Amino acid sequence: MDTIKHNQAAWDKKVEDGVVYTKPVSKEVIAQSKRGDWSIKLTPTKNVPRKWFPTSVEGVKILCLASGGGQQGPVLAAAGADVTVMDISQKQLDQDKMVAKRDGLSLRTIQGSMSDLSCLEAEFFDVIIHPVSNLFVEDIQPVWKEAYRVLKQNGVLISGFVNPLLFIFDDEEEMQGNLKVRHSIPFSTLDPMSEEERKKHLAAQETIEYGHSLEDQIQGQIEVGFVIAGFYEDNFGGTRELDPYINTFMATRALKVIHL
Template sequence: MDELAAFNRSRWNALAKARIQYSRPHLDMNEKGAQEYLNKNLGFSHEPMPEIAGKDVFCLASGGGQQTAVFGILGANVTVLDLSDTQLERDREAATHHGYDLTAVHGDMRDLSSFADNNFDIVFHAYSINFVPDAAMVIKQVGRIVRPGGIYRLTFSNPFWTMEETDWTEKGYPLRQPYITGQQLQETDTEWTFEDDHGNPQKVAGPHEFMHTFSAIFNGLIAANFRITGFREWPEGDGNADPGTWEHLLSVLPPFMSVTAVSIK
């Protein structure tokens, strides 16, 4: 484990122990809720929604007991890899609660060499690729382990998202960082502020994050023999909100991008 992995592992363990929203397993989810989640998070593809039951699904760097619960409830054979031990504990908690089998692997998304070629029907990659500097390296490995015709769903940060709502200047929100793929983002505040599952305020130092340009993501997918089938920008904000507020900033620039792609190798 290199310095970056060790640092981000410690940060995500701390965030998970503080019960950040990404580390709250879906213990109350039922089959209807799981299908609704998929309709929202895969339904923007122009391909038909795949049948999930019996599929081999890989939740890549997606620990926390949320995505794995969705696929497990719907009858998939679920494998999850994550750098955080605590996040994987949440996945095991959800699997035990709902009664589905789960393969949980502690590891780094930059090294998928332990997985065989053509091993998965679906790779679901929740927001995490921005925690490593080389997106193409990860995407290339996904292209190897997904089966021909298999689906890769990837979420990444909008590369123009380099501002905060407090940066409002009466004219707009200025870009603060160069548009360079792989560059570490220089945050003005390295601590993540959030409420835990009991509503208590928490402030925990976050992991290192890196910019990935649109060309890095989409050319990486093309080079790995993926055909892009859908693209989504989210969440939506409120254009009528007061400038300098979170909802107004979201209406100007959504922070997250999700793409679906099909392997054509």
């Protein structure tokens, strides 16, 4: 099956259902950003450190990759950046367009997969913002490779992703307060399902998610040429059983440096 096409439809449905990651920022947030008081999140609770960005983002070419929903892109555009938002879901991109129209912002939207940036020029962007989203593609190596290609020399890739530990536990058991190890990594949400469960999952247009290894997440960036220059961890903000024990999200700042 075409999992990318399936997840596209699933994210369109999430917008219709009003889930948290599809809710655009408010007019107040945009007004603050225009005054230079801005921040963005790539993981559930922590802001990306401002020192990970240029001192000023005025005129900085930023690609918000798999980042629709009217959140990161409009904030950065309001701060003065030259923003392109790319997402598989047109309805997520419509949220960015709505904020841009509402608040007088200029940004570009492109519908497409994070694994294929062939429509974008090589060495064009200064910064790529990539929130927790590569769990929706089976192979993340093309994501890192394409990100490296479209960044300028000394460009920056700022990525959030899931600690694969999150996927080893039985999800239904965890919701009942029990941490029961059931799955191995790499992982797909379809792996433990029976044929009947798969049919129901797909018919309900639920997303298909993939638990990628830390080697694929971190060494994968290094292998295409990035140098990891920043790191932090995050969690669900105390709403999940694992939160008291370990952080289940992380973010990296990677540089496209000139290799001699």
